[in-house]
Amino acid sequence: MALKASDLKVGDTYSECLVEDLKRTQIVQYAGASGDYNPLHTDEVFTTKVAGYPSVFAHGMLTMGMTGRMLTDYVGDGRLTKYGVRFTNQVWPGDTLHSTATVEEVADGIVKLKVETTNQDGTVVVSGYAEARVD
Amino acid sequence: MAVKKFPVEASHIMMFARSVGDPNPIYYDEDYAKGTEPGTIIAPPTFAQASAQFDPDYFLRPKIGEPWFGSGKEPTGIKRESGGGGGGGGGGGLHAEQHFEYHRHLKPGDVLTGTTKPGKTWEKESKRAGKLVFSESVTEYRDQHGELVITARGVGVRTERPVDQK
Numbered sequence: 001m002a003l004k005a006s007d008l009k010v011g012d013t014y015s016e017c018l019v020e021d022l023k024r025t026q027i028v029q030y031a032g033a034s035g036d037y038n039p040l041h042t043d044e045v046f047t048t049k050v051a052g053y054p055s056v057f058a059h060g061m062l063t064m065g066m067t068g069r070m071l072t073d074y075v076g077d078g079r080l081t082k083y084g085v086r087f088t089n090q091v092w093p094g095d096t097l098h099s100t101a102t103v104e105e106v107a108d109g110i111v112k113l114k115v116e117t118t119n120q121d122g123t124v125v126v127s128g129y130a131e132a133r134v135d
Numbered sequence: 136m137a138v139k140k141f142p143v144e145a146s147h148i149m150m151f152a153r154s155v156g157d158p159n160p161i162y163y164d165e166d167y168a169k170g171t172e173p174g175t176i177i178a179p180p181t182f183a184q185a186s187a188q189f190d191p192d193y194f195l196r197p198k199i200g201e202p203w204f205g206s207g208k209e210p211t212g213i214k215r216e217s218g219g220g221g222g223g224g225g226g227g228g229l230h231a232e233q234h235f236e237y238h239r240h241l242k243p244g245d246v247l248t249g250t251t252k253p254g255k256t257w258e259k260e261s262k263r264a265g266k267l268v269f270s271e272s273v274t275e276y277r278d279q280h281g282e283l284v285i286t287a288r289g290v291g292v293r294t295e296r297p298v299d300q301k
Contacts, residue, residue: 002172019156026156033147033154035188038195039205049210052297060230061184065155068180077161078173083180084234084288090298 002076003134008106014074018066018097018117022058027093030062060087063097063126067117070099075111075132085115085128096120101130109133138249141189141276145243148178151185178241183276183285184233186249229298231269232290238283246279254288265295 019026027041036059039046047056064085071080091097099117106112111134117126145163152162157179160167168176187193197203204213241247254271261267269292276285 026154030154033151034185035193036184036195037197037205043205045206045210046204049206050204054300061181061233062155064233065151065157065179065181069155069157069159072157072159072180077159077171078177078240080180080237080240082234082236084232086232087230090300 002079003074003111003132005106005109005111005134008103008111008134010103010105012103013100014070015098015100016070016073018063018070018099020096022091022093022095022097024056024093027056027058027062030059030065034059034061036061055092057093058091058095060085060091060126063087063091063117064128066097067099067115067126067128071101071113071115071130071132074101075113075130075134079132079134080130081110081133082129082131083115084130085126087125088127089119089123089125091119091125095125097125099126104129106134109135137192137251138186138190138247141186141247141249143178143182143241143243143245143247145176147185147188148176148182148243151182152179155179155181173240173242175242180235180237181233182241183235183247183249183274183287186247186274186276190249228291228293230289231292232288234288236286238285241284245284247276247284249274249276261294263299264297267295268293 031037031042041056041059044056047053097117101113101115104112104114111132113130115128115130118124149163161171202213204211251272251274254273256270259267271290274287278284
């Protein structure tokens with residue numbers, strides 16, 4: 001399950017499709033699980049009429065959470081030591097997201113990864129890094 | 136955010152993993168988890184964010200008997216003091232960055248405390264949203280033995296107006 005340092009090369013990539021046609025209900029599900037009930041994510045009336053956005057949009061942390069699945073699928077359970085992102089663009093209902101980890105460095109039992117999640121238009125929605133223990 | 140007691144529970148981990156679309160059985164199946172390297176159910180990497188559930192003052196959760204800014208009969212339940220602007224807001228602004236450092240991974244039975252310290256603040260001008268005011272906070276999560284388990288650094292941003300989608 002875990003990665004072996006000897007199998008990794010700088011520039012190696014691992015990708016997953018995180019979600020196809022993101023549903024509003026999944027955003028509601030994340031609101032309930034995380035406890036972040038900001039109406040911007042679940043309340044279309046508030047978000048369009050008061051906040052001035054075209055529709056509700058996903059929590060950044062939902063995209064970070066989905067991206068985390070790609071990472072743990074790649075590096076193995078319990079192996080992450082660092083994971084951080086910038087939210088570079090909003091994610092909307094209907095979006096399809098793909099995420100890629102790219103090996104930047106392998107040293108001292110740690111792999112350093114560049115992490116990027118993009119939408120169906122190729123726009124980067126999450127940009128970040130992760131580090132994980134490797135064998 | 137200050138969280139005095141964040142009990143990490145198996146059903147909460149299961150619901151959280153479902154919500155991020157992660158079917159990995161290590162997040163809900165104890166028997167499966169025993170055969171994995173961690174040897175136990177663990178929490179997904181961003182689970183610490185759900186500490187919001189245990190912050191009594193968390194302002195993005197409706198509270199019994201208190202006004203809520205989401206829609207009901209009207210588009211918002213709270214009259215805004217400043218007209219217009221404040222885009223992206225209606226409370227809290229937007230999340231700009233989030234960083235986690237894992238000293239170990241969380242598991243059911245852990246009882247965490249979270250202490251948050253404000254970090255840097257800075258401003259930037261953006262074509263898509265006007266003046267942006269960023270503010271950073273660092274939360275240290277410690278377990279029932281007082282050991283540091285996760286360090287979380289978040290950056291929030293308040294925008295002058297809603298982010299232009301063009």
